[in-house]
Amino acid sequence: MTTTATRELQYREAINEAIRQEMERDETVIIMGEEIAGGAGREHLGIVDAWGGPFRTTVGLIQQFGNQRVLDTPLSEAAFIGAAIGAASTGMRTIAELMFIDFVGVCMDQLLNNAAKMRYMFGGQVTLPFTLLTRIGAGFGSAAQHSESYYSIFSHIPGLKGVVPSDPYTAKGLLTAAIRDDDPVVYFEHKGLYGNTGPVPEEPYELPIGKARTVREGTDITLVGISRMTWVCTAAAEELAKSGINAEVIDLLSISPIDYDHVIDSVKRTHRLVVVDEDTPICSIASEICAMVADEAFDYLDAPPSKVTAPHTPVPYSRVLENNYMPNESRVIKTVQKLFARG
Amino acid sequence: MEIDRDTLLKLYTTMVTIRNFEERGIPETGQRGMSASLHSSAGQEAVPTGMCAHLTDDDYLASTHRGHGHCIAKGVDPKLMMAELFGRTTGSNKGKGGSMHIADMSKGMLGTNGVVAASIPLAVGAALTSKLKGLGRVAVAFFGDGGANQGVLHESMNLASVWKLPVIFLCENNQYAESTSVEYALSTAHVADRAAGYNMPGIHVDGMDVFAVYDAAEQAVARARAGEGPTLLECLTYRFYGHTVFDNPLNYRTKEEEDYWRGRDPIKLFREAVIPQGDITAEELDQIDREAEQLMEEAIKFADESPLPEPQELYEDVYVSYPTEALKRGASMEV
Structure with missing residues (x-):
């Protein structure tokens, strides 16, 4: 890993930089999710990137990479997460965002029965370079359907990997590794960390998944x-x-x-x-x-x-x-x- | 409908190969004690046959629990399928998947799938790959009348329509979801009626008539390849057996009904339509029947002579990279 040109970034900025650098490096990387750009369908009014993601982790991506690689979706997690898995199985390197982990109930089948099992069930014929970005964490008065930290459920499922970055440095390094990984990885962002700052190398770097x-x-x-x-x-x-x-x-x-x-x-x-x-x-x-x-x-x-x-x-x-x-x-x-x- | 002689023979060959696979492979698998989860598609052969006649190995197909016919029509080698059903390492999936997960990525076969409607968004994703890479490929999502009522189908139809993806949503309406009839479970007269909600063509055809399926599929594929978006194609068909090998369908449908549909056997209808035209003889078709029977004997022999997996293969292909030790740590395994 190179550590030249380190400067301070927020946790959310480190996430954004990892996605941007991987999309620059590999044109098969695409990202899809709800409001990841925002304002979809209002381009004719000059509106682009209205939200930049619910927590602004994906801001600027649609302007750099266009709406064929940065895909705002209808509110259809089962369909677009399933599609991200299907696209990963056929040659794309996909990132899908599930806005809050609490929403996993509506799309769990795609993660549990397709993402986690296809490689095994198919006898190793398929690789699934698929990253699911999602959010955890209480402390914001958001109550029971926007605040849970259900990572243990994913730890329990063979076929999935999972990472829980704690600061800007690990946020970038683990997300770079997750996107480059040929297995499905669930990436848990903590809502209470987005504003935290810390040193982050400018160059892309990977931190190993599975290492404390x-x-x-x-x-x-x-x-x-x-x-x-x-x-x-x-x-x-x-x-x-x-x-x-x-x-x-x-x-x-x-x-x-x-x-x-x-x-x-x-x-x-x-x-x-x-x-x-x-x-x-x-x-x-x-x-x-x-x-x-x-x-x-x-x-x-x-x-x-x-x-x-x-x-x-x-x-x-x-x-x-x-x-x-x-x-x-x-x-x-x-x-x-x-x-x-x-x- | 103008179908050349070679295509006609290919349609017939595909249908009888599927029929023979179901009639021979399922009982042979049962006799070897390999699986209780076997779903025969006998009776439904015209649907994947008519559909896949318009596809190449590069196109994609996502299948269901009743998917042997989809695999054969998409070009998967019946030998590899038989070996898979017998749990052998030479199987399409190295004996890891069995009947409900047969996949062959080299044929664009994205897997039969054990969860009703779960494979549908995989086809949407494959179509997205095709569109983004400009590959000109189409993806077909097979599902049944049972799957027609799953939410993920509706989300997928909307998404494919919004993104104008080259997808064909192909409903094999065999009129029963397990033992529940479409008259009870379907809110509309036809599954195809639901296409209106997603701004795509909704077509329903006689799924026992391979030519009707062939013609409708041709239009849907042309629309997809032209970048005009998805189509919902419903084929009314009938499964000759129960939901699984253990199900006695006479508990929920009548002998008269079964006799009617057996009278509309797609293979029989094909012969009745084609032989009188004079270009193809009954003897030629009989010869194809014998070759299909012979192919199954060879497939069974191949599967029986193939090795069973080594116990350590349990740990293989869970991930591309993951420490093997971590797969069994704390589990007190013997292998």
């Missing part, structure tokens, strides 16, 4: 964060340091493949684990990582593998409820303190 990274080194406990929860973990770690607990923080970055080895190597040194997951607790990534650590690193543990997650409820609307729904520093700190109180 350590964002804070420590010796006493391993905290694993997923997407925005990584920064809840680092904030908690700074606080814990004041009481003499030196936490290591791992940013998971991929939900399929899961980088178990990175976590287990850390736990073998720290002997304790807390996974912080914004998704609900049952059959979650957090429970999966805890189970694998218990299975493969049992003898190294000084305390039960633990998790801090959302409760087993839908995302509530009222802020007082939503603030209690999301994992926060306080819950992480208290969970860690309990583990140390066991002696």
Whole structure:
């Protein structure tokens, strides 16, 4: 990877740059979705790119690449996501945007039964270079149908890969890798990260799908964060340091493949684990990582593998409820303190 | 309708090959204990035959659970299909898919599909590829009267119409979705009526008459290749057997009805229409029948003599790239 000419970009700008650079590099890359440009059908009034995406992650693409490669769609997720899979199977490299992960119910069949299974069912005859962009994350008063973080569902489905970038650098590197990947990849953008800034190389670069990274080194406990929860973990770690607990923080970055080895190597040194997951607790990534650590690193543990997650409820609307729904520093700190109180 | 002699013989050959595959392949697969999920298309042969006569290997076809006939008409080798049904590594899908997922990308065959109507948007996507790359190819989405009621069909018809894609939505209306009749489940007299909602031609023809299908398909393909957009083509047909091999259709339809439709066997109708014209003799067609029978014997022999998969093949072709260890980690596998 080259790291020359680094400058600060927002998370949303890093996403936009990755798409733009891959569309420049490879003319078979196309993107489709609802409102990714916006104002479709009003070109005769001089209107183009009216929205640039609901969160402006796709702004400017239609002006650079035209409406044959940047395709605004009717509200028909099953049809256009299925079409993106069909186009990927016949020679295009496709990106489709599902506006919020909560909407996956209307198109899940295409992801579950076609994208995930075609290569296997067909005996390897087909490759599906298909990326699904979608959004997760609570904290915006958007209630239960626009705020969920259902990535664990996709971790569960063989045939799909999944990534959960946490900052502008990982946003660009993982999206570049996802678009170039010959397997279907679900790319989870967190709504709470779009405005965050950070250094991003100007050149295209890939970060490997399936690799976690350590964002804070420590010796006493391993905290694993997923997407925005990584920064809840680092904030908690700074606080814990004041009481003499030196936490290591791992940013998971991929939900399929899961980088178990990175976590287990850390736990073998720290002997304790807390996974912080914004998704609900049952059959979650957090429970999966805890189970694998218990299975493969049992003898190294000084305390039960633990998790801090959302409760087993839908995302509530009222802020007082939503603030209690999301994992926060306080819950992480208290969970860690309990583990140390066991002696 | 002016169809040359070679084309006539090809239509007949395709129909009897499909019929023989269904009549021989399905029971032989059952006898080998390979699958309970087998759906015979016997009786419906005229539809894929008339449709695919206008397609080349470069064109695309997305199929259904009752898709053996679609595969044969699109040019998939019956030997590879038989081996697939028998679960052999030489099968079209290396024994990974079976009857409901037969695919051959070299023939534009995007798979039979086990979820009703799920393959329809794949054809829309293939048509998008053709349009964006300027390939001049068309894509055909097969579905049944059951699939006609799935939402994804309606979304797909709208999208294909909005984007003016070279797609043919081909409904094989065999009058029963499992055991539920179209009289009950369809809100319109014809599936083709629904085309009006998507600003495309909606045509319904006699699906037991291969010439009627051939003519209608010719127009739909011409429209698609000319860049004029999609067509909904409904072919009224009949399956001679039940939904699957375990279904006794006399639980929901009458013997008289079955006899009527058996009397309209598309192969029989073809012979009755063509032989009196004098250009093609009954003996020639009988010879094609024998060759189709022989082809099935060869396909069965090929499949039986082909190797079964090694257990480790379980892990192959899930992804292009993914650590194999990660496919079985924590699963306490024996292989």
